[in-house]
Each structure stands twice: as C-alpha cells, then as structure tokens.
Amino acid sequence: MVPRRSAAARWALLAAVTAASAVPLAAIGVPSAALFAALFVATALALAGYAPEGVPRSASLAAQAVLGVVIGALVSGPTLRALAAHAVPVVLVTFATLLVSIGAGLLMGLRRDVDPTTGALALTTGGASAIVALAAELGADIRMVAVVQYLRVGLVTAIMPLVAAFVFHVGGMTAADHLSHVGGHFSHGSAMAAAVPPAGLKGLVLVGLAAPLGLLLARLTRMPAGPLLGPLIVAAAITLTGRTGDAGVPAPIVDLAYAAIGWQAGVRFTRARLAEIGRALPTALGLILLVNVICAGLGALLADLAGATPFEGYLATLPGGIYAALAMAIAARTDVTFVLAVHVLRVLLVMFTMPLFARLLRRRAARPR
DSSP states (O other), X not given: OOOTTOHHHHHHHHHHHHXXXXXXXXHTTOTXXXXXXXXXXXXXXXXXXXXXXXXXXXXXXXXXXXXXHHHHTTOOXXXXXXXXXXXXXXXXXXXXXXXXXXXXXXXXXXXXXXXXXXXXXXXXXXXXXXXXHHHHHTTOOHHHHHHHHHHHHHHHHHXXXXXXXXXXXXXXXXXXXXXXXXXXXXXXXXXXXXXXXXXXXXXXXXXXXXXXXXXXXXXXXXXXXXXXXXXXXXXXXXXXXXXXXTOOOOHHHHHHHHHHHHHHHHTTOOHHHHHHHHHHHHHHHHHHXXXXXXXXHHHHHHHHHXXXXXXXXXXXTOSSOHHHHHHHHHHXXXXXXXHHHHHHHHHHHHHHHHHHHHHHHHHHHHSOO
C-alpha cells in the first residue's frame, strides 16, 4: 500500500502504471495512447485516494510548449502549397466545420452542469490533445473536455472504415485492418503526431530551440494561450526555413507531454464530478454524431469546389482523428497532402481562435444580469 503522505511514492506509482498501460494501447493504435493511459490511471488513483495533489505548473507549461512544436512542425512548404491551390474553398469549408463543432459545443453548454466554455472546447474539432492542454488555461473544466474530446476521436475512428466501405466503396480495409494500419504507420498513436516525420538529432534541436524561444515570445507578447501558441509560431518559422528537413519532435518527448496533460485532468477527478460527466455523455454522443453528419456534407461541398474526389473531401473534413484520416488516405491511394493540409489548417484555426472565443464567453458570463 502506498503511504498516503508520500508524494514521491504517489508520483512513482502514477508514472509506472501509466507507462505500463500506454504500451499496449499504442500497440493497437489507440490515438494519443500516453494521454489516454495517463488520464484513466490518474483518474483511478484519484478516486482511490492515491493520486498526487496536482501537476506542477512548470510541467503543464512544458507539455503545452511541446504540443505547440508538434503542431508547428506540420506547417511545411508542401502543406502550404496544397492549401494555396484551392485557398478560398478550403478556408471557407474549414471555417464552417469549426463553426459547426463550436455550435454543437455551445448547445452542450446549455446544460446546467456544463458551462459554455467547457462545452465549446469539449466538442471543438482540431487537435484533441492540444485542446485538452488549452482547457485549463482558458478556464474550462479539463476533465469534461478530456473525456468528450477522446469520445469524439474514438467515434470518428470507429465510424470511418464503415463509411469508407459502405458509402464510398473503398474496399480492402476492415475495421481491424484499419487499426493495424494506423498502428504500423504511426507508432505514437497520436492524433496530431501522426503526420510528424521521424525525429533525430534535428528533432531534438527543433524542440530545444522552439519550446524555450516560444515560451519567451509568449511572455513578452502576453498572447492568449501563449505557452502553446508561442512555441507553435517559432516551430513553424523554423520548419519553413527547411533547415530541419523532415525532423519532428522525438516520440518519448511527445509521450511525456501527453502524459502530463492526461495527469493534469485525471488527478482532479472526484466521484461527484465523474458522475456528472457520465450524465452529460449521452448529450455529447448525440452532438458528436450530428457534427459527423454535417461535416460529411461539408466534405462533399469541398470536393466539388476544390476538384477533389468525394472520399478526399470526406477525409479532409472529418471532425477529428487526423492520424486515422491520413492512414486511410494512404491505404486508399488518395491525395494525402490535400487531406493533411485541410486538417492542419483547422488545427491552426482552433489554436488561434479558441483562446479569443473563450475570453468572449467568460466576459459574457461575467456580465451582471
């Protein structure tokens, strides 16, 4: 039994069980396996009374900085060229998918047990792990956001092979094959790290430069959600110079960042809050399915406007699950760069607009009635 007063023993237990749980999850292609494992292990230990009291602020900032670098590394020349080729329809449809998901989140925020900021972040599509990282910074309930975000990612991942087979008649890939293919190509199992190239010494240099410089930029400019956006901007600028080649953030560093984010949400759980989230899940499930249907329609519109195939339009506008969309695009021999470009654009839109939107929601809620 872990001594109740030993913080070191609690952290050791949390880290060991998280690592042991993340390995099999990553092996079967679970998205953001380290975050999933950290969230559920921390929740279980918190409910049992054996979790640490909280994640240090420094660890939270470092995790956000790493995720910012991961996203910034996706902003490559080919990605920007793919966007520029059909800039107007891609931007309009991508913005529409973002508005649809935010609208669904605001509907969820009509519940008495869900505030508008939490609802909006919980259902916003575009980088689940980064949105969870932003939740605490933006004053939302990180526990609710984490659970609903990964419910969304799980549903998108499960539904996609069925839609591919029965709607678009893309054969040769069952649901099991899909998971195997994802796990084989993207060993991180990460919703965003899926598109990150293999890392080496240049990857270490990238994160070693972009993370601290980005945090310094955030402090000097006081930008909203600065610990994530600052490193994102610096990493994108470095990547676009071409000096880093195909470098991405090394997998162990990404996994540590995911674990810190999962722990931050999990250690805050109480039995009462877990019950409240459980009562909200049917509403969240219905809204997630509605967003999926609307985004599929927007995908058809994008395909028509941008001259892409209907299947490419569907994959590009999926409400989440970038790693799964890319795996499916590779398997179906479609335009992977186009699919990646649209997803990256949505992630960037989310990262830059949600902090401002959350601030507006908080100001509105604070107004006297």
